[in-house]
Amino acid sequence: MGWIDVFPFTPYGKxxxxxxxxFQRQVTRQGSAMFQGAQILSGLLMTTFWLYHSFAASVAMEIAYGHQVSDREDNDPYLRIADQMNDMVAGLGPQGSNPVDLFPQREVLVLLRLTPSDPQVPIFNSAMRYGFDEVRQQMxxxxxxxxxxxxNLEVLNTExxxxxxxxxxxxxxxxxxxxIAGGETTTGSLHALILALLLNPEAQxxxxxxxxxxVGPSKLPNFSDRDSxxxxxxxxxxxxxxxPVLPLG
Structure with missing residues (x-):
């Protein structure tokens, strides 16, 4: 599907x-503080057409590319790209439903080399380039x-x-x-939160x-309120x- 270079699927090595x-250059406990503003829930409350998925995807895209959703959801190219990526993953089906799940790993690698590329590879490559090219142009x-x-581009230029x-x-x-990863995981946690509060109204x-x-009734909680x-x-x-959205333990 074209995901061979995506970080989580990269074999261990250089x-x-x-x-x-x-990742460690930006996504650390200290470095992540610069992205706190993108995660405030005011957008979710103030913009009526946003659903959980749209809000979570918008947070992820603002952190990754600095893009803010200001138009209707169905007109935003970044949200369309996120939907395309989710459809690609969902189209694989559950584990065990794909022919490659039926063979040992070595035979699978041989089989995949002989198989024509998935028709969605160009979609993935195009989606991957969109935000990258736009940010470089903006810079x-x-x-x-x-x-x-x-x-990270600034670091490369400096070096x-x-x-x-x-x-x-x-x-x-x-x-x-x-x-991609930030949007869907946040959506899953938001769904779990609503379910938990519905099942436990005393906790809510x-x-x-x-x-x-x-905090009081006049504003929303902020990161500065966390310890309180x-x-x-x-x-x-x-x-x-x-x-947990990815129960890998």
């Missing part, structure tokens, strides 16, 4: 280590907003590697990974009371424990 270094005109991609095709390809795939009441006491909202933090932790 390429994997370089991709991980790109050339001085209009790029701070993002995971723009900051004199702004024209290195291998490094540029790595930034293209890591940005796409952040964009207690969390709301804590927010009202600490221990019960709300426990609700978040319980959601991630109860329904």
């Amino acid at each position: 390429s994997f280590q370089e991709s991980r270094k790109v 050339a005109f001085g209009t790029a907003k701070p993002s995971f991609l723009s900051r 004199g590697k702004g024209d290195n095709e291998e490094d540029l390809r790595r930034l293209m795939t890591t940005s796409m990974t952040l964009y 009441k207690k969390a709301q009371e804590e927010i009202d006491a600490v 909202l221990p019960y709300v933090q426990c609700v978040v932790n319980e959601i991630l424990r109860w329904h």
Whole structure:
């Protein structure tokens, strides 16, 4: 499907280590603080046409590419790209439903080499290039907003590697990974949160009371309020424990 260069599917080795270094440059406990503004829930509450998926995808795309959704959902090219990627993954079917699941790994690799490319490979390649090319163009005109991609491109330029095709390809795939993975995982956690609060209304009441006491009725909680909202933090932790979006442990 064209995902061979995407960071999570890269075999361990030099390429994997370089991709991980790109992530660690920005997505650390300290580095992630610059993306807090994109994660505030005000957009979800103020814009009526946004659903969970749209909100989560918009957060991921703002972090990855600095893009903010300002038009209707169905007119935004980034949201269309996210939907295309999700359709590609969903089209694979559940584990065991695909012919490649029926053969040992070595035979699968031989089989895939003999199989024509998936017709969705051009869609994936086009989607992967869209945000990358747009951010590079914005940087050339001085209009790029701070993002995971723009900051890493600045590092490459500072190191004199702004024209290195291998490094540029790595930034293209890591940005796409952040964009795709961030949206769906956040959506899953939001769905689990709503389900948990519906099943446990007493927990919802207690969390709301804590927010009202600490923040008040005139504004939404911010990251600066986090330490003063221990019960709300426990609700978040319980959601991630109860329904992890990727139960790989």
